[in-house]
Amino acid sequence: MTTTPTAPASPFVDLTRAQWSALRERTPLPLTAEEVERLRGLGDVIDLDEVVDVYLPLSRLLNLYVAAHSGLRGALNTFLAGAAAGAQPGTPFVIGVAGSVAVGKSTTARLLQALLARWPEHPRVELVTTDGFLLPNAELQRRGLMSRKGFPESYDRRALTRFVADVKSGKAEVTAPVYSHLIYDIVPGELLTVRRPDILIVEGLNVLQPALPGQDGRTRIGLADYFDFSVYVDARTEDIERWYLGRFRKLRETAFQNPDSYFTKYTRVAEDEAMDYARMIWRTVNQPNLQENVLPTRSRATLVLRKSQDHKVQRLSLRKL
Ligand SMILES: Nc1ncnc2c1ncn2[C@@H]1O[C@H](COP(=O)(O)OP(=O)(O)O)[C@@H](O)[C@H]1O
Ligand SMILES: CC(C)(COP(=O)(O)O)[C@@H](O)C(=O)NCCC(=O)O
Numbered sequence: 636m637t638t639t640p641t642a643p644a645s646p647f648v649d650l651t652r653a654q655w656s657a658l659r660e661r662t663p664l665p666l667t668a669e670e671v672e673r674l675r676g677l678g679d680v681i682d683l684d685e686v687v688d689v690y691l692p693l694s695r696l697l698n699l700y701v702a703a704h705s706g707l708r709g710a711l712n713t714f715l716a717g718a719a720a721g722a723q724p725g726t727p728f729v730i731g732v733a734g735s736v737a738v739g740k741s742t743t744a745r746l747l748q749a750l751l752a753r754w755p756e757h758p759r760v761e762l763v764t765t766d767g768f769l770l771p772n773a774e775l776q777r778r779g780l781m782s783r784k785g786f787p788e789s790y791d792r793r794a795l796t797r798f799v800a801d802v803k804s805g806k807a808e809v810t811a812p813v814y815s816h817l818i819y820d821i822v823p824g825e826l827l828t829v830r831r832p833d834i835l836i837v838e839g840l841n842v843l844q845p846a847l848p849g850q851d852g853r854t855r856i857g858l859a860d861y862f863d864f865s866v867y868v869d870a871r872t873e874d875i876e877r878w879y880l881g882r883f884r885k886l887r888e889t890a891f892q893n894p895d896s897y898f899t900k901y902t903r904v905a906e907d908e909a910m911d912y913a914r915m916i917w918r919t920v921n922q923p924n925l926q927e928n929v930l931p932t933r934s935r936a937t938l939v940l941r942k943s944q945d946h947k948v949q950r951l952s953l954r955k956l
Pocket of ligand 2: 764765766785839840920
């Protein structure tokens, strides 16, 4: 007797783009093609079809999760009703967005922010990128970490975790430092203030990293422990490298032309030389960081969006509950 091989058990439900897009139901499209264009990152390919097929079902799923989360809060408050502390007010629903440099995380995060803010139940959606918690260049230089920018040790991880913990605790006002790609450094004196949003999106390379053990060897609370949902934006490493190089070439024609740009020197050398530099940065910094630190966190996400070579999401894996 022959037996049909069964797929190995997995904590995820795997869906094709077509299966996923059918789950949109009646979620309306609240963005115009022009608005989508404005949210699109340099080099990313995203259009209304992508928003309708991929992001509207995700917006619907997240709306259901946020509602379920307030239901749970009701359960907690029923339980706490007799306690001295009494019922607790709600705290923001926190979403992490992870993935490699140049995979298009920021477009995903900005689209989610715009779509989620159109739901009347949660209009206040704030977005914070973790680059604000990179150590300033002077400190990276002091620690010999200038060529490790984006690796976990290049961040002030304690301040980043504190920031999300404060937001999640319901603190009225929480501030974060700001990073500029133009000067390639933290902007001195600039702060971003988050005031009790309904939803906080935290986007960055390492947001799903588990916490390092403390000096006493004990496990600490990590950033991801505060997430109510997380998305990992995934693609083949060869595709991401091509997107990184393509974006560098475009930035050389645009942002790098600004004389204040850290990379302006690459507009004054031949394109081949500039691209050799970009390839070197990819091979020695961003690719090793992807392999060693970012990719190993993929299976910690609630949802994995798998892009094909044209940047379109073709497969999705959603964590079972
Ligand atoms: N050197 C740079 N100068 C200006 N903008 C940049 C530079 N590098 C990256 N960016 C922009 O910063 C944003 C974040 O990029 P990145 O961290 O690679 O994440 P992702 O591509 O996954 O969104 C993107 O919108 C990208 O276009
Ligand atoms: C600023 C970044 C580390 C990304 O930071 P994130 O917001 O993911 O924390 C990255 O975009 C970067 O600039 N990496 C350094 C190597 C490079 O120039 O590509």
